[in-house]
Amino acid sequence: MLALALLWLAGCSRQPQPAAPSPEQVRSQVERLLPRSASDRAGWAVDIQAAFEAQGLNPSVENLCSVIAVIEQESNFQADPQVPGLGRIAREEINRRAARLHVPAFVVSAALSLPSSHGSSYAQRIARVRSERELSELFDDFIGQVPLGQQLFGRLNPVHTGGPMQVAVAFAEQHSGGYPYPRAGSVRQEVFSRRGGVYFGTAHLLGYPANYPKALYRFADYNAGHYASRNAAFQAALNRLVKARLVLDGDLINYASASPGQTELAVRSLGSRLNMSDAAIRTALEQGSEAGFEGTGLYRRVFELADQVAGQTLPRAVLPGITLQSPKITRQLTTAWFAQRVDERRARCMARAGG
Known part of the structure; x- marks a missing residue:
């Protein structure tokens, strides 16, 4: 009987493990999980699946829904989301830095009236800017070509986040090793693309160990x-x-x-x-x-x-009490608000999977 029991245990230990889903299966799953409002569903599915595969992440329904929820919250599936009043925000930032350095207003106006690499003046481009990608490109141009740009910003582009998941450019630059796509430009430029924004956003969300219950x-x-x-x-x-x-x-x-x-x-x-x-x-x-x-x-x-x-075991995770600060934010928001909104979107995604 002991020998039979050992044989039975040995047989159990050799039971085949479920096969990992194929890339096609993951892409198909993502398309089913996306909210109705998402356009180019196949394109989003390709980029999300590629991000998971390149980083060796488990494409479970919850993980996929977590990424989908962040994209929906941050950009509503716009690869290059528009930001209302971005030109005004940019001009205010330039004026603030100039005032701090005691640069006269007429010097700022003269510098912004210079022609940019696009032909139009920097002031005209600022007035037309609609997305953080456009603004980042403008500041790269202004810093690289105009001495005042270097005086105000050094060599650091003041646009710190961008793309469909609003990931930090600094994070992407620190974690660009293993990036699966050929780069024609900088890591910063990749952040503002759909594929790059999804890749680095997924890495920031899921690419670290955390013992969280939720x-x-x-x-x-x-x-x-x-x-x-x-x-x-x-x-x-x-x-x-x-x-x-x-x-x-x-x-x-x-x-x-x-x-x-x-x-x-x-x-x-x-x-x-x-x-x-x-x-x-x-x-x-x-x-x-x-x-x-x-x-x-x-x-x-x-x-x-x-x-x-x-007199009890205290929680090992709580929502941070942080009020969000950004020129783009027009009302009082907190980290807890952000997390709860995203979690609601994740739950709706899970419901679409029947999970």
Whole structure:
């Protein structure tokens, strides 16, 4: 009987695993999951499937719906979404920087009246600009050709995000290795394309390990930065242990100053209870943008103490309390609002799959 049992177990261990879906199957699935409002469904399906395949991501219904939900929220499936009032926003940014550097208004007007590489003046192009791609190209031209452009912006294009998933250009430039498409131009230019925006947006959303119980927290991270939801929960746990009430913004280190920030000071105040030096605390907090922070003694000990005070296991992820700031935003919005809106879209996508 023992021999038969071993043979049975051996047979079970050799059961064939379900085959991974083919690219054609994934593209077909994406087309079914897209909202009715999406045009060029086949084109979106091609780019989404390619992003998953190139990055070795699991094309589960939930993962596909998560990407679809972010695209719908950020651009409503417009590869080069238009932004109302973008020309005004651009001109205000130029004037703000000029005023900060004490550049006279007539000098700014003279520089903007110069002909650009398109033939029309920079002022005329600003007045006509409708999308962030157009604005990014304009600033590249202005910075590269006009001395005032370099004076105002250095070599840094002030358009920081773009494309159908509104991904940060800096993130794309840091994660361009393995990009599956031939590039005729810069990584920045690829971000503003449909294929590039989907590739880098998918990487930002799903290309990092996170022990979250719900996709909701990934959506918050997408808006506020990787592990912002986990770090906000860590700050909430600290609030159980210290008198100060920390803002749950997910920022564990104050990189803008040499002085320690409020979160670091709060942890330092627990130094004796944690049996950690200030230097050791700093080293642990510097891992706040990585998955490994959860493995530090600081993370474990803070939650052990906070769980004891609360008399229950506290959540290891909470929505960050961040108010969104951008010239493009015309009303008060928060990271929590963004995450919840995207999660609602994900749920509707899942419903379309019958899942």
